[in-house]
Amino acid sequence: MNNPMKPSDVPGKAEGTASPAMGRRDFLNEISAAALGITGLGSAVVSVNYISPNVLFEPPARFRVGIPDDYPVNSVSFLREQQIYIVRTAEGFTALSAVCTHLGCITEWRPDDNLIACPCHGSKFNRDGIKVAGPAPRPLPHLSVQLAPDGQLVVDKLNTVPANQVLRV
Amino acid sequence: MATSSAEALLERLRETKVWKSIFRRGPARTNRTRSVAIFHNLFLHFLPVKVREKSLRARATYYLGSLTFFLFLILTVTGILLMFYYHPAVPQAYQDMKDLRFVVSNGLFLRNLHRIGAQAMVLFVFMHMFHVFYRGGYRAPRQFNWVIGVGLLLVTLFLSYTGYLLPWDQLAYWAITVGTNIISFMPWLGRITRFLLLGGRTVGENALLRFYVLHCVVLPLAAIFLVGIHFWRIQKDGGLKLREDDERKDSLHDGD
Numbered sequence: 001m002n003n004p005m006k007p008s009d010v011p012g013k014a015e016g017t018a019s020p021a022m023g024r025r026d027f028l029n030e031i032s033a034a035a036l037g038i039t040g041l042g043s044a045v046v047s048v049n050y051i052s053p054n055v056l057f058e059p060p061a062r063f064r065v066g067i068p069d070d071y072p073v074n075s076v077s078f079l080r081e082q083q084i085y086i087v088r089t090a091e092g093f094t095a096l097s098a099v100c101t102h103l104g105c106i107t108e109w110r111p112d113d114n115l116i117a118c119p120c121h122g123s124k125f126n127r128d129g130i131k132v133a134g135p136a137p138r139p140l141p142h143l144s145v146q147l148a149p150d151g152q153l154v155v156d157k158l159n160t161v162p163a164n165q166v167l168r169v
Numbered sequence: 170m171a172t173s174s175a176e177a178l179l180e181r182l183r184e185t186k187v188w189k190s191i192f193r194r195g196p197a198r199t200n201r202t203r204s205v206a207i208f209h210n211l212f213l214h215f216l217p218v219k220v221r222e223k224s225l226r227a228r229a230t231y232y233l234g235s236l237t238f239f240l241f242l243i244l245t246v247t248g249i250l251l252m253f254y255y256h257p258a259v260p261q262a263y264q265d266m267k268d269l270r271f272v273v274s275n276g277l278f279l280r281n282l283h284r285i286g287a288q289a290m291v292l293f294v295f296m297h298m299f300h301v302f303y304r305g306g307y308r309a310p311r312q313f314n315w316v317i318g319v320g321l322l323l324v325t326l327f328l329s330y331t332g333y334l335l336p337w338d339q340l341a342y343w344a345i346t347v348g349t350n351i352i353s354f355m356p357w358l359g360r361i362t363r364f365l366l367l368g369g370r371t372v373g374e375n376a377l378l379r380f381y382v383l384h385c386v387v388l389p390l391a392a393i394f395l396v397g398i399h400f401w402r403i404q405k406d407g408g409l410k411l412r413e414d415d416e417r418k419d420s421l422h423d424g425d
């Protein structure tokens with residue numbers, strides 16, 4: 001049991017020194033532990049980085065949706081492919097996300113009820129995106145809609161805008 | 170007699186060099202050699218060398234844990250067989266599932282065995298946990314094995330959930346859309362967790378491949394690892410927890 005030379009009793013070290021020098025074995029152990037720790041942390045960071053994709057093969061978030069005359073005044077048009085609504089009032093254009101803010105189902109426009117309804121859990125929204133029924137926690141987000149130089153409307157799904165922002169044409 | 174000639178054959182086999190190189194012990198005829206037979210086997214060494222007869226009775230456990238493990242084995246075998254025909258990619262996944270049902274020999278049987286077996290495993294995990302809970306098997310000294318069991322419950326549920334996407338039908342797509350949106354409501358880490366889990370912002374090709382890898386590699390390995398600890402801890406924590414009245418009879422017997 002008695003280790004004749006404990007790591008702290010390195011030869012040549014004076015007894016009762018105020019700040020005992022670190023033994024060689026302790027020093028190497030700590031250096032190794034630190035190196036392993038840094039390597040492990042680095043591997044974890046690199047791995048999380050790796051599984052986070054840089055290029056997404058998803059439908060583009062910014063796209064053209066035709067010229068303003070495609071949409072009659074006082075209409076709500078559902079664009080299935082892009083999962084948005086183009087709402088045209090007498091004032092101008094707004095774009096609404098068609099993804100329900102509850103759990104992500106795709107809503108549908110019901111012209112008879114004058115409402116946007118979600119088939120999954122029964123949330124209902126008016127054409128301003130305001131919730132009127134159901135479990136959805138937030139209104140449908142308004143998306144940026146702009147007029148491109150070529151006269152086409154451009155919607156950017158990653159760019160949400162305040163509900164009072166209307167594109168006047 | 171057939172048995173004696175079979176025994177004689179086994180006896181002669183035991184004398185061969187090959188047998189002796191594999192089993193480095195004599196026949197398990199004494200308590201000591203029976204123990205050694207368990208200790209020296211990689212697949213058995215974490216099991217107890219001795220169990221009380223009472224703990225082998227149906228009323229001790231109703232074999233719920235063993236049945237869960239047996240379902241896990243069925244799911245592993247059928248899952249590996251299903252992998253021979255399934256491509257985790259968007260044009261093929263749904264067609265492969267349909268082919269397994271209508272074209273591949275015995276595919277319908279294997280797919281349904283996997284699907285229904287998975288549902289049964291969730292059911293048996295819950296029955297096992299209820300049984301352990303009501304018998305008080307989570308109390309000292311078995312607390313840690315209860316925690317391992319909760320880990321196994323989560324692994325089972327994640328296995329179920331990741332497997333649910335693989336048929337790539339409407340039910341799968343919307344279940345994963347809704348489920349991962351629930352994840353994104355988690356404070357702070359919700360959105361990034363969903364993004365990493367799906368490999369994107371929507372349930373698409375990346376999500377299918379990620380769920381496939383989790384379902385076929387990562388989660389089964391986690392399950393095997395935890396099951397190993399779970400079984401080993403049973404004997405380390407003093408064997409199975411018996412019913413109170415069975416335990417009393419036992420102590421009356423051993424008392425003096």
